[in-house]
Amino acid sequence: MSVCIPFTCRGNRSIWRNNQRELSTANRIYQKESSVLQTMAPILLNATGTDHSDYIEQEEVHVKNPHLDSMEEDILYHLDLGTKTHNLPAMFGDIKFVCVGGSANRMKSFAQFIHQELGLSGDMAGIRDICAGTDRYSMYKVGPVLSISHGMGVPSMSIMLHELIKLLHHARCRDVILFRIGTSGGVGLAPGTVVITNQAVDSFLQPQFEQVVLGKVIVRSTELDKGLAEELLSCSTEIPNLPAVIGNTMCTHDFYEGQGRLDGALCSFSTEDKLEYLHKAYDVGVRNIEMESTVFAAMCHTCGLKAAVICVTLLNRFEGDQINTPHEVMLEYQQRPQFLVSRLIRKRLGLIQ
Ligand SMILES: O=P(O)(O)O[C@@H]1C[C@H](O)[C@@H](CO)O1
Numbered sequence: 276m277s278v279c280i281p282f283t284c285r286g287n288r289s290i291w292r293n294n295q296r297e298l299s300t301a302n303r304i305y306q307k308e309s310s311v312l313q314t315m316a317p318i319l320l321n322a323t324g325t326d327h328s329d330y331i332e333q334e335e336v337h338v339k340n341p342h343l344d345s346m347e348e349d350i351l352y353h354l355d356l357g358t359k360t361h362n363l364p365a366m367f368g369d370i371k372f373v374c375v376g377g378s379a380n381r382m383k384s385f386a387q388f389i390h391q392e393l394g395l396s397g398d399m400a401g402i403r404d405i406c407a408g409t410d411r412y413s414m415y416k417v418g419p420v421l422s423i424s425h426g427m428g429v430p431s432m433s434i435m436l437h438e439l440i441k442l443l444h445h446a447r448c449r450d451v452i453l454f455r456i457g458t459s460g461g462v463g464l465a466p467g468t469v470v471i472t473n474q475a476v477d478s479f480l481q482p483q484f485e486q487v488v489l490g491k492v493i494v495r496s497t498e499l500d501k502g503l504a505e506e507l508l509s510c511s512t513e514i515p516n517l518p519a520v521i522g523n524t525m526c527t528h529d530f531y532e533g534q535g536r537l538d539g540a541l542c543s544f545s546t547e548d549k550l551e552y553l554h555k556a557y558d559v560g561v562r563n564i565e566m567e568s569t570v571f572a573a574m575c576h577t578c579g580l581k582a583a584v585i586c587v588t589l590l591n592r593f594e595g596d597q598i599n600t601p602h603e604v605m606l607e608y609q610q611r612p613q614f615l616v617s618r619l620i621r622k623r624l625g626l627i628q
């Protein structure tokens with residue numbers, strides 16, 4: 276069973292053809308005898324090259340849970356997928372890039388956009404939501420790109436990531452890069468600027484993510500891939516009208532008081548207190564504020580996944596709290612991280628120079 280969208284690529288696509296050949300072999304073997312699949316080598320594609328010699332073994336996705344091995348079946352409840360009900364290696368084994376963002380509609384539009392950008396054939400108008408059986412998240416697969424929504428805030432992102440990382444593990448994906456493409460409030464930047472995260476910091480401006488486990492606090496590093504951030508910044512210089520900077524991103528657990536807004540239903544501080552906090556953040560390199568980057572960075576880092584956070588700023592928080600940007604302008608802003616990630620993906624696939 277496969278929900279992959281049929282595609283053919285134009286131009287230099289040797290990696291793709293080889294990859295697809297291996298994938299259809301995987302499908303055939305599974306259909307014949309599913310147990311064979313357990314021992315079959317995963318697709319070994321170095322996504323940075325275009326040459327056949329680039330087929331070298333790369334990083335696999337490490338789940339850090341010894342209990343998983345002894346489970347007969349793993350149900351990815353919120354994704355409506357499972358190891359017994361779905362042939363995960365055949366469905367997802369060729370995934371190399373995973374893009375996540377808060378809104379289901381944005382991630383559907385991104386799937387349609389990346390389909391066009393990769394020059395794939397097939398009808399995208401009726402693209403199927405792989406998670407349609409649950410209304411928690413939406414997921415679309417376009418060739419080697421997976422596009423998934425994560426909802427708002429750390430808990431929603433965390434649940435999605437647990438199941439996504441297990442999915443990549445069960446599918447035996449290798450050399451996968453994850454991108455969060457989102458929106459944020461800017462700190463001292465013109466609205467529309469794209470911030471590529473250097474470090475994700477918490478509300479105390481610490482580069483860490485705290486999770487309460489069995490009543491104790493576990494602290495995880497929020498380190499992101501510096502090389503990937505530089506590569507994205509370099510891509511931004513090749514796209515007209517796409518202002519981008521590398522900066523630190525503050526992740527909060529609330530949009531209103533948690534981000535120092537004066538316009539929520541509750542507010543316990545003055546305008547001066549707000550500005551003092553934002554200036555303190557600015558002084559340690561924070562250039563934008565959103566609500567998922569720390570858990571995203573921490574979980575990817577712990578599982579050995581390369582990751583980047585790319586969020587456009589919708590307003591400058593030194594100047595206000597309300598988001599009053601016209602709808603069309605907002606839509607254009609939201610596409611900026613998508614343009615950037617698309618350019619990087621196409622470069623890595625050898626589709627453009
Ligand atoms: O994925 P997006 O960019 O929508 O996420 C940001 C952070 C919150 O989830 C949300 C608040 O509006 O936007």
Ligand SMILES: O=c1cc[nH]c(=O)[nH]1
Nearest residue numbers: 458459460564565566
């Ligand atoms: O100010 C903002 C804008 C978008 N998302 C946020 O979390 N904050």
